[in-house]
Amino acid sequence: MNRGWSYAVRALVLKDLLVLRKQARSMLFMLAFLLLYAVMMRSITFITFMAVIFFAMLSISSFAYDDLAKWDPYALALPISRTEAVLAKYVLAVVLALAGVVVAAVASLAAPLVGDTTVLGERMLVVYATFAIAIVFVGAMLPLIYRFGTERSRLFMIAVFALPTVVGYAAFRAGVPVPDEAMLKVLLYASPLVLAAVLWVSVLVSVRVFSAKQL
Amino acid sequence: MGPSIRITNLTKRYDDFALDDVSIDLPAGGIMGFVGENGAGKTTTIKLILNLIARDAGAVEVLGMDNIADERRIKMDVGVVLDQCAFHDMLRPCDVSRILSCVFSTWDEVRYDELLGLFGLPKTKTVKEFSSGMKTKLSIAAALAHRPRLLILDEPTSGLDPVARGEILDIFLDFIQAEENSILFSSHITSDLERVADYITFIRRGRIVLSEPKDALLESYGLLRCGAADLARVDADAIVGVRQNRFGCDALVRGKRLVREALPDLAVDDAAIEDIMALHGKEVSR
Numbered sequence: 001m002n003r004g005w006s007y008a009v010r011a012l013v014l015k016d017l018l019v020l021r022k023q024a025r026s027m028l029f030m031l032a033f034l035l036l037y038a039v040m041m042r043s044i045t046f047i048t049f050m051a052v053i054f055f056a057m058l059s060i061s062s063f064a065y066d067d068l069a070k071w072d073p074y075a076l077a078l079p080i081s082r083t084e085a086v087l088a089k090y091v092l093a094v095v096l097a098l099a100g101v102v103v104a105a106v107a108s109l110a111a112p113l114v115g116d117t118t119v120l121g122e123r124m125l126v127v128y129a130t131f132a133i134a135i136v137f138v139g140a141m142l143p144l145i146y147r148f149g150t151e152r153s154r155l156f157m158i159a160v161f162a163l164p165t166v167v168g169y170a171a172f173r174a175g176v177p178v179p180d181e182a183m184l185k186v187l188l189y190a191s192p193l194v195l196a197a198v199l200w201v202s203v204l205v206s207v208r209v210f211s212a213k214q215l
Numbered sequence: 216m217g218p219s220i221r222i223t224n225l226t227k228r229y230d231d232f233a234l235d236d237v238s239i240d241l242p243a244g245g246i247m248g249f250v251g252e253n254g255a256g257k258t259t260t261i262k263l264i265l266n267l268i269a270r271d272a273g274a275v276e277v278l279g280m281d282n283i284a285d286e287r288r289i290k291m292d293v294g295v296v297l298d299q300c301a302f303h304d305m306l307r308p309c310d311v312s313r314i315l316s317c318v319f320s321t322w323d324e325v326r327y328d329e330l331l332g333l334f335g336l337p338k339t340k341t342v343k344e345f346s347s348g349m350k351t352k353l354s355i356a357a358a359l360a361h362r363p364r365l366l367i368l369d370e371p372t373s374g375l376d377p378v379a380r381g382e383i384l385d386i387f388l389d390f391i392q393a394e395e396n397s398i399l400f401s402s403h404i405t406s407d408l409e410r411v412a413d414y415i416t417f418i419r420r421g422r423i424v425l426s427e428p429k430d431a432l433l434e435s436y437g438l439l440r441c442g443a444a445d446l447a448r449v450d451a452d453a454i455v456g457v458r459q460n461r462f463g464c465d466a467l468v469r470g471k472r473l474v475r476e477a478l479p480d481l482a483v484d485d486a487a488i489e490d491i492m493a494l495h496g497k498e499v500s501r
Contacts (some may be wrong), residue, residue, distance in 0.1 A: 073262070
């Protein structure tokens with residue numbers, strides 16, 4: 001009997017969470033270690049940033065684990081389509097990024113305990129901005145991983161991180177004005193739509209690439 | 216009832232290898248042993264059946280349905296073991312069950328536990344701690360627990376000790392008790408095929424050399440050990456392969472009964488599948 005796509009996606013996300021659980025635990029341990037740094041700096045920002053990025057990066061490592069186990073040919077020998085396999089990776093990435101957001105939000109709420117005196121709203125904004133960065137990062141990386149494999153994509157990872165910095169710096173040098181508060185507000189309110197669009201396009205590209213892959 | 220697998224004129228070309236015009240029928244209820252040297256095209260054929268790679272020409276029907284148009288329906292009814300255990304090192308057999316029960320509505324937890332028990336696999340140890348034989352057994356348990364009608368297995372018994380191989384072959388024979396269930400398994404361990412296979416398909420360099428019922432095959436082929444002069448007396452059409460050696464030659468003959476009747480002074484032994492594999496198509500130089 002046909003169970004429908006949501007079951008296949010659920011199975012694959014569950015598989016990745018089970019595979020990653022140990023690494024997620026050590027990641028939480030590492031974040032706890034970073035608390036020391038937060039106390040020293042009297043700032044929680046670094047932890048909130050790292051929490052979201054670390055968790056989002058876990059979805060990238062899941063590809064490496066799949067390669068190691070030669071999982072993909074087996075998964076596609078099951079009643080799982082290539083589109084479902086791709087979708088599951090995006091669901092995983094978003095779920096993990098959200099898990100990072102939860103950790104980061106808890107850290108933000110607890111910020112005064114380490115002597116961080118910034119406004120809560122501001123800290124939450126940092127968490128959201130980091131989440132947005134993580135989603136864009138995932139949206140850029142996943143099609144590259146599907147196209148070039150995990151090994152070769154590591155190089156792109158650096159590029160994906162460096163590119164915005166380079167572009168920002170170039171814009172600054174070229175005299176492009178720093179956006180004012182009203183502009184930033186528009187950006188903020190439009191961002192969920194932008195993120196959804198980034199993911200959508202990214203999924204489409206990944207499905208296309210993965211569908212053509214010979215396993 | 217139609218065949219469980221029907222492959223017609225299947226072709227797949229690579230730069231350095233081609234699967235060329237392959238046609239195979241696996242009748243329902245049978246076990247087909249798919250033999251050939253490494254790199255002969257066994258895995259390529261299996262991947263094409265499972266639509267993991269794109270074919271260049273031909274057609275594949277599985278359980279009476281087109282393997283691409285009805286891919287999902289087919290895969291609900293097929294159990295697959297690929298050449299390597301695909302379960303990640305950090306997963307445990309109980310995790311595998313959680314994952315696959317999401318995939319298959321027919322997943323039978325009781326049957327899975329029964330198979331784990333039979334194979335002596337601990338439910339809560341990680342795959343990392345398993346030997347290669349245990350990994351294969353886990354893959355087989357996972358392939359059987361959703362109660363498929365067809366098993367497709369790529370080298371399921373390689374890497375196993377004789378005792379474990381025996382256990383797995385018994386499982387195959389048990390599976391085939393249900394009349395419409397069938398198995399396609401590739402192997403180069405010919406003794407396994409001799410024990411359980413109903414049909415033998417032999418592939419070499421991307422081409423099917425023969426695909427016949429095993430009994431007919433063993434009934435027909437014989438091994439003749441003789442000198443070159445004696446070989447010259449044998450009907451040329453009966454000889455399908457010759458290997459020269461220091462003492463004369465080993466010749467594979469088809470229709471051994473006729474050869475025995477025609478030349479009663481020559482010793483024509485029964486040929487094993489291994490002999491057929493080794494000698495079939497070998498240069499007939501006289």
